[in-house]
Amino acid sequence: MKRGPKIRNTTIPGFKFAGIPAGIKKSGNRDLALIYSECPAVTVGLFTTNRIKAAPVKLAIKNISSGKAQAIIINSGNANACTGEKGMKAAREIMTSTAHELGISPGLVYSSSTGIIGRPFPVETIKKALPDLIKKLSPLSLKHTASSIMTTDTFAKISFKQIEIGGRKGTIAGIAKGAGMICPNMATMLCFIVTDIAINPQALDAALREAASRSFNMLSVDNDMSTNDTVMIMANGRLNNPLITKRSPDYSIFKSALNEISYDLARMIAEDGEGATKLIEVIVKGARSKSDAGKIALSVANSMLVKTAVYGRDPNWGRIMAAIGYSGIAVNENKIDISLNKVKLVSNGMGTGKEKTARNALLTKNIIITIELGNGKESARALTCDLTEGYIKINAHYST
Amino acid sequence: MKRGPKIRNTTIPGFKFAGIPAGIKKSGNRDLALIYSECPAVTVGLFTTNRIKAAPVKLAIKNISSGKAQAIIINSGNANACTGEKGMKAAREIMTSTAHELGISPGLVYSSSTGIIGRPFPVETIKKALPDLIKKLSPLSLKHTASSIMTTDTFAKISFKQIEIGGRKGTIAGIAKGAGMICPNMATMLCFIVTDIAINPQALDAALREAASRSFNMLSVDNDMSTNDTVMIMANGRLNNPLITKRSPDYSIFKSALNEISYDLARMIAEDGEGATKLIEVIVKGARSKSDAGKIALSVANSMLVKTAVYGRDPNWGRIMAAIGYSGIAVNENKIDISLNKVKLVSNGMGTGKEKTARNALLTKNIIITIELGNGKESARALTCDLTEGYIKINAHYST
Numbered sequence: 001m002k003r004g005p006k007i008r009n010t011t012i013p014g015f016k017f018a019g020i021p022a023g024i025k026k027s028g029n030r031d032l033a034l035i036y037s038e039c040p041a042v043t044v045g046l047f048t049t050n051r052i053k054a055a056p057v058k059l060a061i062k063n064i065s066s067g068k069a070q071a072i073i074i075n076s077g078n079a080n081a082c083t084g085e086k087g088m089k090a091a092r093e094i095m096t097s098t099a100h101e102l103g104i105s106p107g108l109v110y111s112s113s114t115g116i117i118g119r120p121f122p123v124e125t126i127k128k129a130l131p132d133l134i135k136k137l138s139p140l141s142l143k144h145t146a147s148s149i150m151t152t153d154t155f156a157k158i159s160f161k162q163i164e165i166g167g168r169k170g171t172i173a174g175i176a177k178g179a180g181m182i183c184p185n186m187a188t189m190l191c192f193i194v195t196d197i198a199i200n201p202q203a204l205d206a207a208l209r210e211a212a213s214r215s216f217n218m219l220s221v222d223n224d225m226s227t228n229d230t231v232m233i234m235a236n237g238r239l240n241n242p243l244i245t246k247r248s249p250d251y252s253i254f255k256s257a258l259n260e261i262s263y264d265l266a267r268m269i270a271e272d273g274e275g276a277t278k279l280i281e282v283i284v285k286g287a288r289s290k291s292d293a294g295k296i297a298l299s300v301a302n303s304m305l306v307k308t309a310v311y312g313r314d315p316n317w318g319r320i321m322a323a324i325g326y327s328g329i330a331v332n333e334n335k336i337d338i339s340l341n342k343v344k345l346v347s348n349g350m351g352t353g354k355e356k357t358a359r360n361a362l363l364t365k366n367i368i369i370t371i372e373l374g375n376g377k378e379s380a381r382a383l384t385c386d387l388t389e390g391y392i393k394i395n396a397h398y399s400t
Numbered sequence: 401m402k403r404g405p406k407i408r409n410t411t412i413p414g415f416k417f418a419g420i421p422a423g424i425k426k427s428g429n430r431d432l433a434l435i436y437s438e439c440p441a442v443t444v445g446l447f448t449t450n451r452i453k454a455a456p457v458k459l460a461i462k463n464i465s466s467g468k469a470q471a472i473i474i475n476s477g478n479a480n481a482c483t484g485e486k487g488m489k490a491a492r493e494i495m496t497s498t499a500h501e502l503g504i505s506p507g508l509v510y511s512s513s514t515g516i517i518g519r520p521f522p523v524e525t526i527k528k529a530l531p532d533l534i535k536k537l538s539p540l541s542l543k544h545t546a547s548s549i550m551t552t553d554t555f556a557k558i559s560f561k562q563i564e565i566g567g568r569k570g571t572i573a574g575i576a577k578g579a580g581m582i583c584p585n586m587a588t589m590l591c592f593i594v595t596d597i598a599i600n601p602q603a604l605d606a607a608l609r610e611a612a613s614r615s616f617n618m619l620s621v622d623n624d625m626s627t628n629d630t631v632m633i634m635a636n637g638r639l640n641n642p643l644i645t646k647r648s649p650d651y652s653i654f655k656s657a658l659n660e661i662s663y664d665l666a667r668m669i670a671e672d673g674e675g676a677t678k679l680i681e682v683i684v685k686g687a688r689s690k691s692d693a694g695k696i697a698l699s700v701a702n703s704m705l706v707k708t709a710v711y712g713r714d715p716n717w718g719r720i721m722a723a724i725g726y727s728g729i730a731v732n733e734n735k736i737d738i739s740l741n742k743v744k745l746v747s748n749g750m751g752t753g754k755e756k757t758a759r760n761a762l763l764t765k766n767i768i769i770t771i772e773l774g775n776g777k778e779s780a781r782a783l784t785c786d787l788t789e790g791y792i793k794i795n796a797h798y799s800t
Contacts, residue, residue: 117718318517
């Protein structure tokens with residue numbers, strides 16, 4: 001699991017990438033990306049549960065049942081949401097034009113958008129940039145794709161892993177964008193994962209759902225869920241391994257790698273939350289069920305009071321207790337232990353008086369809040385970041 | 401409905417009030433209050449649904465079924481929550497001592513606390529201050545009671561109304577504290593209402609539930625719910641009106657006055673949200689049911705992105721659309737209209753381009769977001785405030 005310069009030359013057999021500035025963003029930054037597989041890839045996806053969905057998301061939900069894709073075109077700077085019939089037409093046009101330029105079937109092209117809601121979609125700008133985008137396709141350009149999908153992100157998010165499948169070295173790589181509007185069950189989160197491993201659609205779908213439930217769906221920046229969330233994975237089978245099914249011995253190796261990639265990307269999204277100075281991981285243990293543990297972890301991760309306390313290095317465990325209590329899950333107050341970066345602040349529901357030590361422990365960039373409920377054996381973890389003046393500045397003073 | 405200096409000399413027949421600095425708060429501000437009725441009053445209450453409850457809340461929930469009270473002692477500066485058996489004992493001791501000093505039955509005394517969680521409760525400090533507190537009881541001191549229960553509130557919240565009941569002028573007065581940790585279904589919210597109107601417990605309870613469901617339960621500052629929330633109302637019957645029951649013609653007059661008082665106090669709490677510069681009222685119309693309308697109103701009121709946009713005077717209606725969409729309620733995107741202070745920004749789901757006019761309309765201190773769903777005839781409204789750097793400062797840098 002690496003990120004940054006070390007993965008600069010990541011390649012995934014059979015995949016090419018591009019990312020260019022197409023003029024959608026006023027800043028002149030990269031804003032148009034393409035992921036292309038040399039052959040049709042087994043493809044599955046998960047999409048926002050927001051009742052109001054962006055045009056490309058509506059189309060993707062319709063098309064994903066085919067289980068195949070060869071290209072995904074992604075733009076930042078405009079969400080193509082709340083754009084009416086015009087927006088739907090624009091999304092279709094982008095997909096058709098991309099297919100035409102690539103010389104593949106339109107049914108194998110997906111589009112994805114992120115950015116401001118409700119502005120006319122710059123369909124002509126994108127169409128004009130298509131030839132250049134396609135010309136730039138290269139096995140070495142994953143990093144450009146990753147930076148093209150950024151909105152208020154401060155760094156490109158790439159995760160990469162190699163695993164042995166049937167004696168061969170298979171590759172899984174993922175890119176993501178996050179920053180604001182991140183809440184349980186995704187948000188303005190786009191994530192695209194590619195692999196050369198051969199796997200059937202049923203197994204791929206189940207693996208993606210498991211991975212998302214433990215990563216992107218346990219992630220909260222500000223509790224706002226967007227109209228555009230998308231997680232897609234393309235598996236082009238170029239590794240020529242024996243096809244993985246749910247019954248293959250290799251399936252668990254694949255799942256575990258996908259879980260790692262997804263959690264790694266989710267962690268980067270939390271770390272890069274708008275205005276964040278600290279990454280917060282909330283670990284809940286000793287719950288009666290995984291679902292109970294997850295609900296409590298998210299309740300704490302969503303608490304603005306907990307997030308501001310971490311920012312201010314205030315070991316205010318009362319706010320954590322309150323958030324546990326309003327999760328709706330039955331807990332026994334007198335059995336609860338709470339630690340901040342391994343400093344035990346609460347033992348059996350009562351303060352230990354170690355606030356001073358905890359305050360020092362809060363100096364680190366990564367904060368782990370561990371909650372032991374003493375009710376059972378199940379656990380879960382959630383990811384979030386601190387809440388700072390930076391978040392307010394970004395969201396009050398810029399239209400995003 | 402008045403507040404501030406004009407109600408300085410509010411009296412409610414048969415009630416006396418006191419509020420003094422007892423030394424619980426380091427600041428030396430008033431932190432101990434007493435509400436006293438000359439005779440036992442019909443009393444009902446609503447309490448936090450947080451699974452972790454402060455000691456006095458646990459006791460109040462147990463005692464409220466008696467339907468009677470004569471005194472409520474309230475402290476700020478310490479929540480007496482997560483304080484274990486010691487905290488329970490302390491709360492009981494405060495109630496017994498208060499009853500003893502007042503010469504009334506301990507069963508007629510309630511206690512209530514707000515402030516930091518998990519600190520040892522200053523029971524001796526409070527007991528020592530009791531004689532002075534009782535000495536200060538006066539019909540004219542409601543304002544001191546209101547200021548004694550403040551934590552990060554910037555102004556004391558009092559609402560007052562007189563209504564004609566059976567040819568006599570009855571009085572209802574309420575005080576509240578809010579500021580942070582305010583979320584649907586109450587929060588660190590304390591509210592005490594007193595009236596000289598005679599009403600039976602069943603009618604009073606039903607009226608309070610209705611009033612809370614339309615005011616305190618539609619109020620959100622930061623979505624955090626406290627361990628201490630309490631709304632209580634005492635009706636001492638000193639007006640000597642014919643007892644109001646659910647069947648009395650006067651019942652609807654009483655309910656409507658209580659609704660007004662409650663909404664007025666909730667509005668003040670939102671207005672005085674931590675760091676707030678603007679009061680936001682979200683009105684949802686045209687819903688299939690009241691419950692649908694309420695859920696959408698709260699979803700928008702809870703959105704950090706909407707709250708920061710209002711702060712930055714950014715008429716970013718896409719964030720409002722997203723919050724409507726993730727409320728979970730089925731909506732027809734193409735029927736939605738959205739207005740900001742009467743400037744129609746969205747018509748039939750699409751932008752009207754009136755951002756510039758809306759930006760000017762956002763100069764006012766009171767912001768009304770009106771959402772017309774076009775799905776039915778029901779409506780609801782929610783209260784919140786903008787989210788600013790001030791909120792972060794208050795909650796990151798002070799233990800509250």
